[in-house]
Amino acid sequence: MTDRLEVAVVRWPGGSRVVGEGLSALLAAYHLRTEAEKGEPVADVGGLPDRYRAEIADPGTAFDGDVVLVAVQGDAAVGCVVVTFLADGQSEIKRLWTDPGFRGRGVASALLGVALAHVAESGVNIVRLSVWEWRTPAIALYERLGFTVARSWDERDRLVCMQRAV
Known part of the structure; x- marks a missing residue:
């Protein structure tokens, strides 16, 4: 593997079957890792809550x-992010995940750059996200992109809510 990583960001659905299968694998890894980090590890996807299994x-x-x-390198899906549009005219970024083998190479930054450009083109004024407090590298990335801590809209303990103007 070379040090230089060229990543294409594609909107899903679209692209190849590999992208769709890769997205499911990325979502599975995201949810399994999150449950483990929360102290509630599960052995496999079957042990996840119904709503997460449905996403996968x-x-x-x-x-x-x-x-x-979905960020792809060659024929592999290496990262993903979901952008939702809320009823109040805001947008939310969720499920940002980079395959651990590809971290530190700009995958998350590339995904967020495309996501924020899309939000800006959509006329939304505020984009928000939530992140677990122990995910300090993600928080640092969000802060570099102009996100600041906001009043929580989520009741879960240890969840940091952030937002930025578009």
Whole structure:
């Protein structure tokens, strides 16, 4: 593997079957890692809550109406992010995930750049996200992109809510 990583960000659905299968694998890894980090590890996807299993099994239905971006390198899906549009004219970024083998190479930054450009083109004024407080590298990335900590809209402990103007 070379040090230089060329990543294409594609909107899903679209691209090849590999992208769709890769998206499901990325979502599975995201949810399994998150449950483990919360101290509630599960052995496999079957142990995840129903709503997470539904995302993995059928992202097209789970994210219908949302914008799903997948970063690919060659024939591998290496990262993903979901952009939702809320009823109050805001947008939310969620499920940002980079395959651990590709971290530190700009995948998350590329995904967020495309996501923020899409939000700006959509006329939304505020974009928000939530992140677990122990994910300090993600928080640092969000801060570099202009996100600041906001009053929480989520009741879960240890969840940091952030937002920025578009």
